[in-house]
Amino acid sequence: MAYVIAEPCVGTKDTSCADVCPVDCIHPTQGEEHFETATILYIDPNECIDCDACVEACPVDATMSEDDVPEQFEIFKEINRVYFDEGHAEGEKMLAKYLESKAS
Numbered sequence: 001m002a003y004v005i006a007e008p009c010v011g012t013k014d015t016s017c018a019d020v021c022p023v024d025c026i027h028p029t030q031g032e033e034h035f036e037t038a039t040i041l042y043i044d045p046n047e048c049i050d051c052d053a054c055v056e057a058c059p060v061d062a063t064m065s066e067d068d069v070p071e072q073f074e075i076f077k078e079i080n081r082v083y084f085d086e087g088h089a090e091g092e093k094m095l096a097k098y099l100e101s102k103a104s
């Protein structure tokens with residue numbers, strides 16, 4: 001299992017979750033490459049230890065356990081995974097596609 005960052009992070013991206021993560025698996029955060037251009041922060045599912053700290057920290061309830069992801073945010077499991085497996089551009093592309101599909 002792992003935790004996931006979902007759509008409510010868009011427009012907030014305040015890095016509170018990354019600040020409390022004990023294993024530093026939330027990226028890109030302040031000072032890291034791609035922070036300025038990232039639409040949201042992402043959780044590396046291969047590194048997350050399911051400690052739950054990011055849930056309490058997030059002001060907009062964007063962080064959640066994979067098991068608690070509501071149906072409308074299912075895609076975010078894949079978006080977070082792709083960000084780390086395939087890189088920043090691919091993760092951002094997938095997120096942009098999702099946001100576009102919602103807007104149309």
Ligand code: SF4
Pocket residue numbers: 003017020021022023024025026043047048049050051052053054055
């Ligand atoms: S559940 Fe814990 S380890 Fe996983 S992303 Fe959140 S703070 Fe980091």
Ligand code: SF4
Pocket residue numbers: 005008009010012013014015016017018040041057058059060061062063
């Ligand atoms: S705490 Fe919530 S809003 Fe802030 S960066 Fe993390 S997921 Fe996004």
